[in-house]
Amino acid sequence: MRSFRTEIESPIVEKDIIELERKIRQFNGGELDEEKFRSLRLARGVYGQRQQGVQMVRIKLPYGKVTSNQLLRICDVSDEYSRGRLHITTRQDIQIHYVDLDRTPELWAQLERDDVTLREACGNTVRNVTASETAGIDVDEPFDVSPYAHAVFQYFLRNPIGQEMGRKFKVSFSSSDADTGLSYMHDLGFIAKIKNGERGFKVMLAGGLGSQPRHADELYSFLPTDKIVPLMEGVIRVFDRYGERKSRAKARMKFLLKDIGLEGFKVLLEEEQLAIPIQTYPIDFESYPKPVVANVEVPSVQLEENEEFQQWKSTNLVLQKQKGYVAIGIKVLLGDFYTDKARELAKLVQEYAAGEIRLSLRQNILIPYVKEELVPFFYSELKKLGFVEAGYNKALDITACPGTDTCNLGIASSTGIAEELERVIKAEYPQYISNPDVVIKISGCMNACGQHNMANIGFQGMSVRTKDKLVAPALQVLLGGGNFGNGKARFADKVVKIPSKRGPQALRLILDDFNANGNRASFADYYWEKGEQYFYEFLKPLSNIENLTQEDFIDWGTEEKYKKEIGIGECAGVIVDLVATLFFESQEKIEKAEEALAEEKWAASIYYSYQSIVNSAKALLTSEKVKVNTHSAIIKDFDKLYVETGKIDLAISFEDITLQLNKNKPTQEFAQSYVEDAKQVLETLEAYRKLELAHA
Structure with missing residues (x-):
């Protein structure tokens, strides 16, 4: 376990890992309270799993950028310390499961050899800084937000002001007014702007999902780039002092804004200005590493221009602003893939692209800087890996959290129902494979890790109890959410609760009605035109629990009778006040x-x-x-x-x-x-x- 001490170049990182190792020994020896230890390990990316005796480890990957070497290192770690499965999250992290707690310091040390960290991936900290996966290549972006996202990540990593807040703090960067970084649902959201030739950001404050979603307020219509770090430091200082700490349900930034209002928050923000160590923080975007694209001959490939290839090209290629290049989207079912494929992917992008991938907020992979003439070759190579399913970022591309598979808080299966809904769409609604308008998202509980309440069609894991006190898995159906760009959006309405096994029937009814009555409108516009009651009426029959069958008491993805089992949530890093x-x-x-x-x-x-x-x-x-x-x-x-x-x-x-x-x-x-x-x-x-x- 201690061999890592001679391998880590950074004394700060080495000290961090040694501290984790020491605290684990103290915990195992009964010298450290369990709840206090939980707070410490969460801030080091080590999260308790639904299954006893093992941990989920979350790897922090700022704005989803992963180099080939980093991906290979993550594969090595997953093979050595876990089961070879990688899970992409909706915050552009990678999670690996079933890790022995005692081995987490070694695992962390191995990752740091390629500049990959676990630090502050969980707990009451500044979480992973997310961004549009197309940052740097977006045809509509005024500038690349990557250098700014990276600067924020570096400044707040291990910064004492963000280590022990009342709850987590989430930040995003959007490349353009399309707001693909989803600024409106973050504690701080930045949308790239240029004003009078100067770079800056529209700033959104105190958005959030969960059981009570809140649309962020506009704090600034334009803030110069050298002010974003000082601003964020002030915001965190205010949140740290005035934010709720005892009640997890009220401890996010959105509740503080609800209580004191935007103007009240600005007053508190102004009171912190003298204490902030920097009033301006210029970010040298020109020194940010430029992509180095492999200069290789185009390999000869025999590829028929068949319907499958054409459909894949129509849904999985993303135009780049760099002439002669495209990005390739890989649809990753539920964000899960394995190290054997990941290794081959890392080698492919190293040898034939720019040696990097981007993880997306929809749990997918984007390969930037693919020369247009290499597209048939990439298709043939990705097909060998099973990575050419059409429908990248389309209706077929359903987002889901791990749910009851591994999460302590999961109430009902999200991955099982997601797989079934994708099967239904493929078999019965093939036209939706290329439809970018209908967004479907699923969460296993109210905490919205699957972002269900911002979807056009969302499902939230719940349970229902019959008159005989039998408990069955259920889904809350939410409709009408949508992102309209430039920081504007709507959250979905909770329309009806149904037994989980009726989820596919609900989807069929919704899509059939949209096909018949949508009049070519967007799904969000169609929903808001018809209204919540309209949808409730034709979905209401599915909510009847007086006619449940034995099948209804078995959740998706399992053969066992359903039992509602909720563990202790660790997202907030609970601290016992001894x-x-x-x-x-x-x-x-x-x-x-x-x-x-x-x-x-x-x-x-x-x-x-x-x-x-x-x-x-x-x-x-x-x-x-x-x-x-x-x-x-x-x-x-x-x-x-x-x-x-x-x-x-x-x-x-x-x-x-x-x-x-x-x-x-x-x-x-x-x-x-x-x-x-x-x-x-x-x-x-x-x-x-x-x-x-x-x-x-």
């Missing part, structure tokens, strides 16, 4: 603050000191069973219960001590004084706690 643990964490934060001081990282040191101060107050409030839902509430309640009552003498108010954070510039002098304040607060509060226990 008083002693909190004081210990405060000391750890002070040590990190001092390390940052030694490295002359003043802003990082200041934020660690802030976290220590708030954490120490949280410890005492927890001992009194006071709600500790937000940092701002902790600060005010501590003053009210301890300082103003005279129980603890801090000379000044606790709020004045703590919020020096945003009243001072991040200088060396302030960083040094603030860490001393953090030490004094911890010492005072621990002494009070010891005295309190002595008299208990």
